[in-house]
Amino acid sequence: MSKYYLVLLAAVILFCGCSKKSPSNGPITPGDIKSHIAALANDSLMGRKPFTEGENRAIRYISQQFKQIGLEPGNNGSYFQDVPMVEIKGTPSKTMEVTGKTSYSLQNSTDFVAFTQQEQEEVDLKNAPVVFAGYGVVAPEYHWNDYAGLDVKGKIVLVLVNDPGFKSGDPNFFKGDTMTYYGRWTYKFEEAARQGAAGVLVIHQTEAASYPWSVVSSSNTGARLYLRQANKHMDRCKMEGWISDGATRKLLASAGITGDIRALARKRGFKAMPLGLNASVSIHNQLKYSTSHNVIGLLKGSSNPGEYIIYTAHWDHFGIGKPDAKGDSIYNGAVDNADGTASLISMAKAFADTKEKPKRSIIFLAVTGEEQGLLGSEYYATHPIYPLNKTVANLNMDALGNYGETKDIAITGKGQNDLDDYIERYATEGGLTVVGDRKPWAGGYFRSDHFNFAKVGVPALDMNNGDVSMKHDTAWAKKKQDDYTANHYHQPSDNYSPDMDATGMAQIANLLYRLGYQLSNETTFPGWKAGSEFKAVREKSMGL
Numbered sequence: 048m049s050k051y052y053l054v055l056l057a058a059v060i061l062f063c064g065c066s067k068k069s070p071s072n073g074p075i076t077p078g079d080i081k082s083h084i085a086a087l088a089n090d091s092l093m094g095r096k097p098f099t100e101g102e103n104r105a106i107r108y109i110s111q112q113f114k115q116i117g118l119e120p121g122n123n124g125s126y127f128q129d130v131p132m133v134e135i136k137g138t139p140s141k142t143m144e145v146t147g148k149t150s151y152s153l154q155n156s157t158d159f160v161a162f163t164q165q166e167q168e169e170v171d172l173k174n175a176p177v178v179f180a181g182y183g184v185v186a187p188e189y190h191w192n193d194y195a196g197l198d199v200k201g202k203i204v205l206v207l208v209n210d211p212g213f214k215s216g217d218p219n220f221f222k223g224d225t226m227t228y229y230g231r232w233t234y235k236f237e238e239a240a241r242q243g244a245a246g247v248l249v250i251h252q253t254e255a256a257s258y259p260w261s262v263v264s265s266s267n268t269g270a271r272l273y274l275r276q277a278n279k280h281m282d283r284c285k286m287e288g289w290i291s292d293g294a295t296r297k298l299l300a301s302a303g304i305t306g307d308i309r310a311l312a313r314k315r316g317f318k319a320m321p322l323g324l325n326a327s328v329s330i331h332n333q334l335k336y337s338t339s340h341n342v343i344g345l346l347k348g349s350s351n352p353g354e355y356i357i358y359t360a361h362w363d364h365f366g367i368g369k370p371d372a373k374g375d376s377i378y379n380g381a382v383d384n385a386d387g388t389a390s391l392i393s394m395a396k397a398f399a400d401t402k403e404k405p406k407r408s409i410i411f412l413a414v415t416g417e418e419q420g421l422l423g424s425e426y427y428a429t430h431p432i433y434p435l436n437k438t439v440a441n442l443n444m445d446a447l448g449n450y451g452e453t454k455d456i457a458i459t460g461k462g463q464n465d466l467d468d469y470i471e472r473y474a475t476e477g478g479l480t481v482v483g484d485r486k487p488w489a490g491g492y493f494r495s496d497h498f499n500f501a502k503v504g505v506p507a508l509d510m511n512n513g514d515v516s517m518k519h520d521t522a523w524a525k526k527k528q529d530d531y532t533a534n535h536y537h538q539p540s541d542n543y544s545p546d547m548d549a550t551g552m553a554q555i556a557n558l559l560y561r562l563g564y565q566l567s568n569e570t571t572f573p574g575w576k577a578g579s580e581f582k583a584v585r586e587k588s589m590g591l
């Protein structure tokens with residue numbers, strides 16, 4: 048306790064002693080954030096999986112905190128928004144049998160993962176022809192169509208993760224190494240369904256996906272969740288999934304395709320290649336219809352309560368799964384995303400405690416189902432409680448850094464909208480720098496809840512600590528990030544520990560606090576920058 052007291056004291060002294068306001072300081076303390084992480088990432092919450100007792104405990108904790116802080120219930124008298132979902136627990140056949148010139152038995156989980164969104168007890172693919180369809184992209188603005196002249200009905204397409212621009216060396220080919228939405232696996236599944244394919248497998252490559260196969264296999268086994276839909280998702284492919292790089296190479300080699308398949312697929316005029324192989328696989332499904340919950344609290348604005356700033360953080364994680372090498376089977380998700388949820392609660396307290404109340408209303412929204420495809424935020428964005436054209440901004444926190452304060456602040460998908468400019472200003476004042484994505488090829492802007500707000504036009508900002516540690520040598524933060532990605536991301540070892548460094552989390556939370564507070568006292572609406580794919584939908588919704 049004394050350590051944090053000293054840190055706090057030092058921060059207070061610094062804060063009072065400076066006429067210039069450092070952006071890292073503010074009312075949100077690392078100690079307060081840590082107290083909530085300790086609660087949310089505790090084993091008793093069983094990994095915070097939707098529909099489990101873990102959900103009940105997580106949403107109870109968050110709503111009780113909101114109540115204690117003095118937030119009003121955000122949904123017509125309730126702290127909860129129902130999110131109707133279907134859970135599909137798919138068990139694929141142990142092997143995918145591939146026959147043709149040569150025969151292979153691909154092993155479930157090590158060579159491939161397969162699932163379906165179709166709400167059927169059994170889906171079956173028998174001797175479906177396999178086609179290598181390059182990147183699986185149809186992008187008119189780049190004059191690119193991997194499906195041109197191709198009939199994929201009844202077939203399984205193999206498509207590379209990421210987009211043709213990746214590692215092309217040309218920043219103007221797609222967006223170079225910056226992933227466009229065409230590179231995201233969700234897009235690959237959507238496009239294959241539009242084309243009428245029976246199955247789609249995304250070819251995993253660690254560099255292009257930005258995470259190792261272990262993440263693919265651990266995130267895609269067992270039950271998956273989807274928002275409930277009237278058509279029972281029958282417009283989707285029968286089978287969706289991933290295939291390992293190694294397994295892909297074996298299949299392609301038997302069709303005489305070897306070498307750098309990315310280079311092959313990014314060539315202008317690339318034509319999809321039938322492999323002369325057929326694959327059989329089946330998936331048995333157990334269906335369960337259930338309702339999960341977003342938690343929502345409101346701090347009514349003092350003079351402009353009909354306009355809103357929405358803070359988001361996802362409360363959910365993976366529950367209890369396969370034990371790791373140490374026998375730990377509880378996915379506590381301390382960093383992902385107990386720390387963002389904890390910061391959301393601390394944020395709410397900071398706003399409730401301000402002497403001068405914000406003029407616009409502030410919404411605190413802890414969303415469900417992020418890990419299963421950003422579902423809670425999609426539900427809110429498509430069933431908004433507060434009008435979207437009165438919603439000034441969405442500010443999102445997901446997996447904030449656990450390696451202390453940094454001299455640089457990383458804005459996800461930097462350059463999208465005017466919210467970046469506020470952060471740039473605060474940073475300059477405080478002697479910090481602002482950087483874009485650490486891994487622009489990872490498609491970070493499409494990977495957390497702010498993306499669903501962007502899709503409906505609300506300017507949305509997601510940011511995190513950068514690479515350059517305040518206290519440690521230059522390699523420190525990068526090393527910590529890499530260690531987290533390789534050894535803890537979506538693994539049972541993403542645990543809370545009392546010596547976790549939450550000063551970086553507080554740094555980001557305080558910057559976002561300052562931004563939200565400033566926005567709440569303005570009367571203007573920030574917009575999207577020219578060229579952003581989200582500008583048109585906002586202008587339409589604002590009647591511009």
Ligand SMILES: [Zn+2]
Nearest residue numbers: 383384418537
């Ligand atoms: Zn996650």
